[in-house]
Amino acid sequence: MKARPPTALPQPDYEAPDYEERVGRVGYDFGLSRRSFVKVLGAGLLVAASVPALAQESGRRGRGGFFGSGARTVAARIHLGADGTITVLSGKVEAGQGARAELSQAAAEELRIPVSRVQMLLADTGEVPDDGMTAGSMTTPRSVPAVRRGAAAARNLLIQFACRQWQVKPHTVTVRDGQAVDAARKRSLTYADLVKSNEAATLLAQAIPRDVELTPVKEWKVLGTPVLRPNAHDIVTGAHCYPSDITRPGMLYGKILRPPAYGARLVSINLAPAKGMSGVVVARDDQFVGVAAATSFRAEKALVAIAGTARWETTPQPSSRELFDYLKQNTGGGAPQNPFAGQLAEARILRRTYHVPYIQHAPLEPRAAVAEWSDDRLTVWTGSQNPFGCRRELAQAFHLPEDRVRVIIPDFGAGFGGKHTAECAVEAARLARAAGRPVSLRWTRAEEFTWAYFRPAAAIQAEAALDAHGRIATWFFININSGPNAMDTPYAVGKKHCRFLPSKPPLRQGSYRALAATANNFAREVFLDELAALAGADPLDFRLAQLDNPRLRAVLEKAAAEFRWRERIKEKGAAIGLACGTEKGSCVAACAEVEISRAPKKIRVRRVCQAFECGAILNPANLLSQVQGAITMGLGAALREEIRFANGKILNPSFAEYLVPRFDDVPEMDVHLLDRPDLPPAGAGETPIIALAPAIANAVFRATGAPVRALPVRLAEA
Amino acid sequence: MKKPEPEVFGAHSRRTFLKSLGTVAVTAAASRAQSVAAELEKVNGEQTVGPGPVPVTLNVNGKPLKLQLEPRVTLLDALRNYSSLTGAKEGCDRAACGACTVLLDNLPIYACQKLAIEAQGHEITTVEGLAKNGRLTKVQEAFVAKDATMCGYCTPGFVMSLTALLQKNPQPSADEVRHACAGNLCRCGTQPRVLEAALQAAGVAAARTTHTEVMDYA
Structure with a gap:
C-alpha cells in the first residue's frame, strides 16, 4: 500500500459511488388536483411487474440522494452554545449501528473536547445538514471525515478568534480540553467565548475548507477508543422514545x-x-x-x-416454488453464453447454479x-x-x-x-x-413481513475451468436479479467475465445489509470449495494460491490460524468450512464448525472464528458489536430464513413461521479485529456478514460430502 | 356525536379470536372435558363487561394506574397506548419476540398476550420501574457496561427476563441465562453481550463466549 501523508483526507481506496439504490418505492400520490390517482405501484400494489x-x-434519486449535500459552513455542522454546550449536527441516523458514538468521537477528537461533552443531533431535516442516506457502510468513510472537517474548522476559528483577541500569532495558540490556550501568558478562551463575541456570526458562517488539517491517526485520543453508546442509559431504562x-x-x-x-x-x-x-x-x-x-x-x-x-x-402471481425459473425467464434476453467455453479443451470444467431466496430484514421495530x-x-x-x-x-x-x-x-x-x-x-x-x-x-409484524421490501432472491450461474496446475483459468459468473455487489472475483483467475442481469422481481425488493454481496459471496465461495475438491486441494491452500490481495490474505490466514484449520482439517469427519470476501473497502474471513444431526435433521453452528479488517479502527467496541451482530444475522440467512409465497400471498409473515436466530442458536464466537492505522477507515456494518453463509455451507459440504447449492442450507436426502 | 353502534366483527384475526375467548379457550384446550365444562359454567356465571370501556385499575411499578379500557385491550396496549409507559415494546404482538416482556408478580410474561383486565390485582413491573431514584439495577448497569445494546428495541424485554431470572436464581449458569432469554429475539445480534451482561450482573465469571483481538499491523 502506498503511504499517505498523515494529514491527508482519508480517501476510500475503493470505488465509493458504486452504490446503486434499487429499492422499490410505493409512490403514493395524494395531490389535490389528482385526488384519486395513485402512481404506478399504488397503495400496497407493490408488484413490480410493469x-x-x-x-x-x-437509479439514484436526484439531488442530495445517496451521499447528500453535506454541511457547507461550520454553523451548519456544529452549534456552539453560549452556555458551553456543543451540539454536532448530522443527517445520519442511529439504528443500532453506532453512528451516534462514532460521529461524537469524530467531533470530540477535532474540537479537542471530551466525547461526553458532545451532544449529537441526528436526522432532523429541519436542523441538520443532508449527509445522505445511512446506508452502504458510508458513515465511516464519508460522514466521519465530514464531521471531523467541520469540527477541525471550528477549532481553527477558535484559534483565529484567540489570536485576534490576544494579538498573537496562531502557532502560539493551542486548543486543549475545549479551550484555546496561550501557554506563555496563561490566558484561555472557550468555544462559548467565541459564540458570545461580535465576530461569532461572521466566523461561523465561514465555509468549511476542504483541505482543513485533520488530526493524524497516531495522535488520536478519542477516535480509536471504545466509546460506548451515548444513550445506553435511556435504552436500559425504557426512557428512549422510539x-x-x-x-x-x-x-x-x-x-x-x-x-x-x-x-x-x-x-x-x-x-x-x-x-x-x-x-x-x-x-x-x-x-x-x-x-x-x-x-x-x-x-x-x-x-x-x-x-x-x-x-x-x-391477478395471478408467481410463487416461490417456481421463483428461480421465473427469474431466469424474465431477464429480458436470457443469460449470456460463457465467452470462454471451449477455449481450454483439456481443462477440468465445473458448471453450477446457486439459489438464494427472498429474505427479510425483520428489524425488531416494525x-x-x-x-x-x-x-x-x-x-x-x-x-x-x-x-x-x-x-x-x-x-x-x-x-x-x-x-x-x-x-x-x-x-x-x-x-x-x-x-x-x-x-x-x-x-x-x-x-x-x-x-x-x-x-x-x-405497522404490525405481518404488515412488515408482507409490505416492506425484501432482500432480492438470486439465481447465480458459475462456471470455471481449472488448468493443469489446478488453478482457475477461466471464470464466468452471472447474477440474476439480486445485484452486482462483490460480484467480481477477488481471486487471480486467468480470464473472467462477471455480469449482473436484472430480472422482473415478483416481490417488492430492495437493499439489505451488504446488498447482493451476501448472495454473490455465497455462490463464489461455495463454488470455490467445489473447485478445490475437483483440484484435490485443501480449500485454504486452494484460495491462498490464487489470492493476491494482501488484506484479504491477511484475514484469511488469521481466521484459519486462530481456528487451527490446518490441524483440524486432518481430523476424520471434521465438520468445518471457511470462506472469505471483500466488499466496501473491508475484508472478512470466517471459519465455521457445524454439528449435524440426522434425526431430526438439524444443522447447528457450534463455533465461528471470524477475522475482519476495515482499515484504522474508529471504535473497537462498536466494531465488535457490528461483527458479532453480522455473524448472528448471517446465521439466520444461512440456516433458516426464507420468504415463502404463493400467488401474491406471503405464506410465513410471522416470527413463528419465519425463523430468525434465537438465543441458543448463537454460536461460540472468536472475533479478531485487525487494526490498520495506516489505512483509511472503512465501514463495518455490512461486510462482516458475507463470509458466514458460505463458511457454514462449506462445513456442511465437508461433513456430508454433498455440496450445498442453495440458501438456506438444507441437508440433502440421505 | 352519534350513539355508539353495535360492534360487528366481520372477520377475526388470530389475535381478536384469542382475545375474545381469552385464557379460557387456551386453558380449555389443554384440559380434560370435565374441566372444560367447569370453566364454561364459571364463565356463564360471570357478569359480562364491555364491549365499551370499563374502569380498570392496574398496579404498575408500585403505583395504581386507573384506566378506562375496552375489556379486550391487552396489557401491552394498556401500558403503551392508554398510559405513557412505552418501555415495553411491541415487536410482534404474537408472543414470539419478547420485546413486550414485563413482570407479573415477578414472573416474566408477554404483555401482548395478557388482557389488561386479567392483570388487575397483580403486581406489574415494567422496565421503567426497575431503577430506583435514578440508580440502575445490576442488570441495567451490566447492559450498559457490556455494551449489550445495539438498536435497543429488544433490550427492555431482555432486561426484564434477566431481572426475573436473577430474582429466582441469583447465580445462574450460562445455559440458564440462555434458557431465560429463549423467548426474547434480538435482530442486531447482541446475544453474546447480553450473556456477558447477565453473568456480570450475577457476579458469575463469564464463560468463554467471545474472543476479540485488535491486531496492530503497522
Missing part, C-alpha cells in the same frame, strides 16, 4: 387496509360501517384506505368493520410514524435510514415544497437496509390530513 415500475426502482413510542397531543392511532395479495386492486368498499363509528376518521384515496381513532383498539375495530366489505380484483400537520406544514417522526429521502417522498406525495416538510428520525429499532423508504410516513400523513390531528401509524 415496465414503469422497473424504471422507478432503479418512533413507535412517540405521542403528540390529540394524537389518533391509524390502521391501513391492506390488499389480500400482491397485485390485488380494490374495486369497491363500503366505508359506512367505520364512518358510523363515533370518533373514527376514514380516509380513502383510490387504492388507499385507512382509518384513525383515539385508541388503537378502536382503529383496529373500525378497520375490521370495513375490511369485510372490500371487493378485490386479483415501521412506525407519527405525522402532524400545521398550516400546510407537515412534521413526521419515523424510523428510516433516509431522512431527506423521506422528506422528498412526502413532498412528492402531497405536492408540497420540501421546505414545508420536516422529518425527524429518533434513534429507531434497526433497519439493516430495510428502511430506506417512507411509505409508513406517507400513510400516517395522509390519515393525519384527513383527521386534522396527529396520527400514529405502527
Whole structure:
C-alpha cells in the first residue's frame, strides 16, 4: 500500500459511488388536483411487474440522494452554545449501528473536547445538514471525515478568534480540553467565548475548507477508543422514545387496509360501517384506505368493520416454488453464453447454479410514524435510514415544497437496509390530513413481513475451468436479479467475465445489509470449495494460491490460524468450512464448525472464528458489536430464513413461521479485529456478514460430502 | 356525536379470536372435558363487561394506574397506548419476540398476550420501574457496561427476563441465562453481550463466549 501523508483526507481506496439504490418505492400520490390517482405501484400494489415500475426502482434519486449535500459552513455542522454546550449536527441516523458514538468521537477528537461533552443531533431535516442516506457502510468513510472537517474548522476559528483577541500569532495558540490556550501568558478562551463575541456570526458562517488539517491517526485520543453508546442509559431504562413510542397531543392511532395479495386492486368498499363509528376518521384515496381513532383498539375495530366489505380484483402471481425459473425467464434476453467455453479443451470444467431466496430484514421495530400537520406544514417522526429521502417522498406525495416538510428520525429499532423508504410516513400523513390531528401509524409484524421490501432472491450461474496446475483459468459468473455487489472475483483467475442481469422481481425488493454481496459471496465461495475438491486441494491452500490481495490474505490466514484449520482439517469427519470476501473497502474471513444431526435433521453452528479488517479502527467496541451482530444475522440467512409465497400471498409473515436466530442458536464466537492505522477507515456494518453463509455451507459440504447449492442450507436426502 | 353502534366483527384475526375467548379457550384446550365444562359454567356465571370501556385499575411499578379500557385491550396496549409507559415494546404482538416482556408478580410474561383486565390485582413491573431514584439495577448497569445494546428495541424485554431470572436464581449458569432469554429475539445480534451482561450482573465469571483481538499491523 502506498503511504499517505498523515494529514491527508482519508480517501476510500475503493470505488465509493458504486452504490446503486434499487429499492422499490410505493409512490403514493395524494395531490389535490389528482385526488384519486395513485402512481404506478399504488397503495400496497407493490408488484413490480410493469415496465414503469422497473424504471422507478432503479437509479439514484436526484439531488442530495445517496451521499447528500453535506454541511457547507461550520454553523451548519456544529452549534456552539453560549452556555458551553456543543451540539454536532448530522443527517445520519442511529439504528443500532453506532453512528451516534462514532460521529461524537469524530467531533470530540477535532474540537479537542471530551466525547461526553458532545451532544449529537441526528436526522432532523429541519436542523441538520443532508449527509445522505445511512446506508452502504458510508458513515465511516464519508460522514466521519465530514464531521471531523467541520469540527477541525471550528477549532481553527477558535484559534483565529484567540489570536485576534490576544494579538498573537496562531502557532502560539493551542486548543486543549475545549479551550484555546496561550501557554506563555496563561490566558484561555472557550468555544462559548467565541459564540458570545461580535465576530461569532461572521466566523461561523465561514465555509468549511476542504483541505482543513485533520488530526493524524497516531495522535488520536478519542477516535480509536471504545466509546460506548451515548444513550445506553435511556435504552436500559425504557426512557428512549422510539418512533413507535412517540405521542403528540390529540394524537389518533391509524390502521391501513391492506390488499389480500400482491397485485390485488380494490374495486369497491363500503366505508359506512367505520364512518358510523363515533370518533373514527376514514380516509380513502383510490387504492388507499385507512382509518384513525383515539385508541388503537378502536382503529383496529373500525378497520375490521370495513375490511369485510372490500371487493378485490386479483391477478395471478408467481410463487416461490417456481421463483428461480421465473427469474431466469424474465431477464429480458436470457443469460449470456460463457465467452470462454471451449477455449481450454483439456481443462477440468465445473458448471453450477446457486439459489438464494427472498429474505427479510425483520428489524425488531416494525415501521412506525407519527405525522402532524400545521398550516400546510407537515412534521413526521419515523424510523428510516433516509431522512431527506423521506422528506422528498412526502413532498412528492402531497405536492408540497420540501421546505414545508420536516422529518425527524429518533434513534429507531434497526433497519439493516430495510428502511430506506417512507411509505409508513406517507400513510400516517395522509390519515393525519384527513383527521386534522396527529396520527400514529405502527405497522404490525405481518404488515412488515408482507409490505416492506425484501432482500432480492438470486439465481447465480458459475462456471470455471481449472488448468493443469489446478488453478482457475477461466471464470464466468452471472447474477440474476439480486445485484452486482462483490460480484467480481477477488481471486487471480486467468480470464473472467462477471455480469449482473436484472430480472422482473415478483416481490417488492430492495437493499439489505451488504446488498447482493451476501448472495454473490455465497455462490463464489461455495463454488470455490467445489473447485478445490475437483483440484484435490485443501480449500485454504486452494484460495491462498490464487489470492493476491494482501488484506484479504491477511484475514484469511488469521481466521484459519486462530481456528487451527490446518490441524483440524486432518481430523476424520471434521465438520468445518471457511470462506472469505471483500466488499466496501473491508475484508472478512470466517471459519465455521457445524454439528449435524440426522434425526431430526438439524444443522447447528457450534463455533465461528471470524477475522475482519476495515482499515484504522474508529471504535473497537462498536466494531465488535457490528461483527458479532453480522455473524448472528448471517446465521439466520444461512440456516433458516426464507420468504415463502404463493400467488401474491406471503405464506410465513410471522416470527413463528419465519425463523430468525434465537438465543441458543448463537454460536461460540472468536472475533479478531485487525487494526490498520495506516489505512483509511472503512465501514463495518455490512461486510462482516458475507463470509458466514458460505463458511457454514462449506462445513456442511465437508461433513456430508454433498455440496450445498442453495440458501438456506438444507441437508440433502440421505 | 352519534350513539355508539353495535360492534360487528366481520372477520377475526388470530389475535381478536384469542382475545375474545381469552385464557379460557387456551386453558380449555389443554384440559380434560370435565374441566372444560367447569370453566364454561364459571364463565356463564360471570357478569359480562364491555364491549365499551370499563374502569380498570392496574398496579404498575408500585403505583395504581386507573384506566378506562375496552375489556379486550391487552396489557401491552394498556401500558403503551392508554398510559405513557412505552418501555415495553411491541415487536410482534404474537408472543414470539419478547420485546413486550414485563413482570407479573415477578414472573416474566408477554404483555401482548395478557388482557389488561386479567392483570388487575397483580403486581406489574415494567422496565421503567426497575431503577430506583435514578440508580440502575445490576442488570441495567451490566447492559450498559457490556455494551449489550445495539438498536435497543429488544433490550427492555431482555432486561426484564434477566431481572426475573436473577430474582429466582441469583447465580445462574450460562445455559440458564440462555434458557431465560429463549423467548426474547434480538435482530442486531447482541446475544453474546447480553450473556456477558447477565453473568456480570450475577457476579458469575463469564464463560468463554467471545474472543476479540485488535491486531496492530503497522
